[in-house]
Amino acid sequence: MNIIKTLVVLVILYAIFLFSGYGVTVGSSKNAAGLGLKCQYLTARGIVNAQYLHSDNGVIGVANCPLLKKVADIVDQ
Numbered sequence: 859m860n861i862i863k864t865l866v867v868l869v870i871l872y873a874i875f876l877f878s879g880y881g882v883t884v885g886s887s888k889n890a891a892g893l894g895l896k897c898q899y900l901t902a903r904g905i906v907n908a909q910y911l912h913s914d915n916g917v918i919g920v921a922n923c924p925l926l927k928k929v930a931d932i933v934d935q
Contacts, residue, residue, distance in 0.1 A: 876902035879929050886923045888912060897923035 875881065881899030889896050895912035898905055906929050911919030 872902055880926050881906055881929050883923045883925055883927075895920060895923065897927070899927045899929065901929055 879901075881901035883897060884900045884905065885898040887896050888894065893912060895910045897908045897910060899908065906927070908923075908927060910923070912921070913919050914921060916922075
């Protein structure tokens, strides 16, 4: 019974990500001598990369990758 509930939850989450166009953070890495931050987002259509300006305190750019990101490709457009 727990496997069925888990599958139902995963299908619902997949549908939400598919039709909303959002992705969730799955990885990040610093680049360009620590001035850039490359974030990877898992969407329903695959993995999307985003580049941000980075600073440790978040004054210029971002300190960490945002948890959710709106991507350009949405299925219902």
